[in-house]
Amino acid sequence: MLKDLLRTIKLIFGLAFLVLLIFSCRTTKFVPQDEYLLNKVKVESDTKNIDKQELKSYFRQTPNTSILGFWKFHLALYNLSSQKKKDGWLKRIGEAPVIYDPFLTRRSDEELERYMHNKGYYDAEVTDTVYRKKKKAEVVYRIVANEPYTISRYKVNVLDDSLRTIVRQDSTLSAVHLGENLDMDKLGSERMRMVRTLKDQGYYRMNRNSISYEADTTLGKRQSDVTMLVGEQEIQDSLGNIEYQPHKKFTFRNFYFLTEYEPRKALFSAHLNMDMVPQDTLKVDNYYFIYKKSLRFRPDLLINANHIGDAGYYKVSEVERTYNELSLLRLFKVINIQFEDTGQRDSMGRPMLDCIIQLTPSTKQSYSFSLEGTNSSGNLGVAGNLNYQHRNLFKGGEILDVQLRGATERQSYGVKDSVKFFNTLETGIDTKLTLPKFLAPIRSNRLFQYSTPKTLFNLAYNYQRRPDYTRTIARASFGYQWKSSEFSTHRINLLDFNLVKMFSYDPGFIASIENLYIRSSYTDHSISSFNYIYTYNTQRLQKRTNYKYLRASFETAGNTLYGYSKLANRPQELTDTLAGGQYKFLGTPFAQYFRADLEYRRCWVLDKYNTVVIRGFGGIAVPYGNSKQVPFERKYFTGGANDIRAWPVRALGPGTYKADPNAFPNQTGDIKLEGNIEYRYKMIGMLEGAFFLDVGNIWSLKDNRPGTEFRLDKFYNELAVGTGTGFRFDFSYVIFRLDVGMKLRDPLRPEGSRWIIGNRPYTIDDFNVNFAIGYPF
Incomplete structure (x- = not known):
């Protein structure tokens, strides 16, 4: 069956590529007489100080989009349509040919010249050359930059006395430096930075109109004298007369929480939606909670999430932190923060604002059920999840998540006529309670400036029946999670306890590991660990943008129990001849090890059709003390839909070790690259x-199977290499993925013949089909 599927897939790929490649050669099919298809546009510059990729964004006309760097696939689809029909499904899904337009070329010249001026190249010259051949046109833009104007002197002139001290103290943080180009974009960024600095010091009405620049370029030698002018506030009265006044530092009078804000009704109200319908009000100091019938949230939850006014005056950073805190509660689907000038002044004569926080609650309780087909390296199965979520369990923003999961999968293992089938079964329950506060005997305000940590509790139980063994895993954890910036997330578990019980071993499996060091990984054990995870992720959901992703994790287990056992002089018990004597906790040996992982991803969105993503992963797990081997569930594996896709999951490694092809694929290791x-x-x-x-x-680090151990002088020659192609079906809410992997280099073969191409013909065993949900990384 798998062989037939692979043949069908290869046939479809081959035919699709051949047909589209043939028709893509007729790229000028819909190009009118005496017109030209814009085939290529490029830019040449005599300076390396200009980003060519940035220059391309100023082209007013670009060619049809290509995939693979050369194939105008969508134009080819369009060209497959009939010339007799003005519309058709091929025209709708394809891309019409881009016809060369001389007017847009001249516009591009102007835009490129304007860009160069903004970068300080005021004498830059932009020309274009158009090459026409066989109804195709290629446009080359050439830029002669000439010498740029640079900044020889930079100063800040503060015309508003109320701002002078703050601006002078901030001068060391300026991004403008002497000797740099007279870059208008950089000066604009510096102006916005200064606006934010002043808004963060209480000057609520500060805006970019109060800051301007003067540049004297008559000094000679292409040098300029630049002055930033920080002026007073511009005020226009009802008659249109303009006057200037010093900026005022704003403080706060009252805070209003509209806990049941209705955006649709607010559209018809001139006010901020406080007097639209009969509502009740609860007053706590200068906080007002406006609600209907009953207040859904405890006042202290919203008061603690609000940091506006912490400094005693308006700070834009406190507004942003408050918005982040309210968003991270996951209780509201709409959050708006607005301000009204009260016209009143505090005891120091400073103007006062009212802060109105409009909140639309999310659904309090929700249920969901999902049924999905699973496929692990061609082995079909089904899984179901029943999920329950309660937001605001005790009116303090507590979130309770309960998940019931059941899955079964029909898997096969073996080769040729010895293929065997079996069913795996997995059931479990996972319960999580998230508290929007830092439950600890220390104050968190100074430790966590960006967001308040959440306290996390987790209880889970999982039953797994496999062909080689059956096991149960009971888990309990306690820890915290918080964000230190927009992109940085921290997760720390002070206690992560797992109790693993194993039974119903397959006699063949036991015999296969009888005299191996890894045998101790498949015994009853407990794990009492401390772990920390740091994640840096600039990816924005629902947006195709470049992003970076970094995940670093650290885990250590068994140290406290080992130290206590040593101090208490507890006896060690012989549980396994290879593992030696071990201390026990709750009647089972406890694991002691150290593990660290590092993963990095980078994504480049080349254009609206093309994306490149890279990923690197490295991890190591080291047993010590009470353990000779790392527990099975903490070891690494590779292969399958999200790793080396040319191999089935857990079928590759460790090292050059070749497992019995008739055995269930279950290869694990202590190091992964x-x-x-x-x-x-x-x-x-x-x-x-x-x-x-x-x-x-x-x-592996310690293993008596041949070829499994990591050696610094050999590991690079034991790397597996696979390639392949695949399809993704993007349904917006879920992505179905089909990948066909092909081995290029197989470390399980003898040294010198591991590269398949040039050494032997391909067989069906060199291909692997993966079905999965979501991208691999």
Whole structure:
């Protein structure tokens, strides 16, 4: 069955590529007489100080989009349509040819020249050359930058006495430096930075109109004298007369929480939606909570989430932190923060604002059920999840999540005529309670400036029946999670306890590991660990933008229990001849190890159709003290839909070790290195394509199986290499993925013949089909 599927997939790929490649050669099919298809546009510059990629954004006309760097796939689809029909599905999903337009070329010249002027190249010259051949045109823009104007002197002149001290103290943070180009974009960024600095010091009405620049370029030698002018506030009366007044520092009078804000009704109200319908009000100091019937949230929850006014005056950073805190509560689907000038002044004569926080609550309780097909390396199964969520369990923003999961999968293992089938079964329950506060005997205000940590409790139980063994895992954890910036998230578990019980071993499996060090990984054990995870992620959901992703984790287990056992002089018990004597906790040996992982991803969005993503992963797990081996569930594996896709999951490694092909694939290791690169391109509608290259392997630190141990002078020669192609079906809410992996280099083969191309013909065993949900990384 798998062989037939692979043949069908290869046939479809081959035919699709051949047909579209043939028709893509007729790229000028819809180009009118005496017109030219804009085939290529490029820019040449005599200076390396200008970003050519940035220059391309100023082109007023660009060619049809290509995939794979050369293939105008969407134009080819358009060209497959009939010339007799003005409309058709191929025209709708394809891309019409871009006809060269001389007017837009001249516009591009002007835009490029304007860009160069903004970067300080006031004498830059931009010309274009158009090459026409066989109804195709190529445009080359050439930029002669000439010498730029630079900044020889920079000063700040403060015309508003109330701002002078703050601006002078901030001068060391200026991004404008002497000797740099007279860059208008950089000066504009510096102006906005100064506006934010002053708004963060209480000057609520400060805006960019109060800051301007003067530049004297008559000094000679292409030098300029630049002055930033920080002026007074511009005020216009009812008659249109303009006067200037010193900026005022604003404080706060009252805070209003509209806890049941209705955006639709607010559209018909001139006021901030406080007097639209009969509502009740609860007053706590200068906080007013406006609600209907009953207040859904405890006042202290909203008061603690609000940091506006903490400094005693208006700060834009406190407004942003308050918005973030309210968003992180996950209780509201609409959050608006607005201000009204009260016209009153405090005891020091400073004007006062009222802060109005409009909140639209999310659904309090929700249930969901999902049923999904699973496929692990061609093995079909089904999984179901029943989820329950309660937001605001005790009116303090507590979130309770309960998930019931059940899954079964029909898997096969073995080769040729010895293929065996079996069913795996997994059931479990996972309960999480999230508290929007820092439950600890220390104050968190100074420790956590960006957001208040959440306290997390977790209880879970999982039952797994596999062909080689059956096990249960009971888990309890307690820890915290918080954000230190827009992109940085921290997760720390002070206690992460797992109790693993294993039974119903397959006799063949036990015999296969009888004299191996890894045998101790498959015994009853407990894990009492401390772990920390740091994540830096600039990816924005629902937006196709460049992003970076970094995840670093650290875990150590068993140290406290080992130290206590040593101090208490507790006896060690012999639980396994290879593992030696071990201390026990709750009647089972406890694991002691150290583990660290590092993962990095980078995504480049080349254009609206093309994306490149890279990923690197490295991890190591080291047992010590009470353990000779790291527990099975803390070891690494590779292969499958999200790793080295040319191999089935857990079928690769460790090192050059070749397992019995008739045994269930269950290879694990203590070290993992992996690198991936994937090129993704949009095809038709929801259909996307991809080409990928995967490199990596796993190794053991201590193992008596041949070829499994990591050696610094050999590991690079034991890397597996796989490539392949695939399709993604993007339904917006979920992505279904089909990847076909092909082995290029197999470390399980003898040294010198590990590269398949040039050494032997390909067989069906060199291909692997992966079905999955979501992108691999």
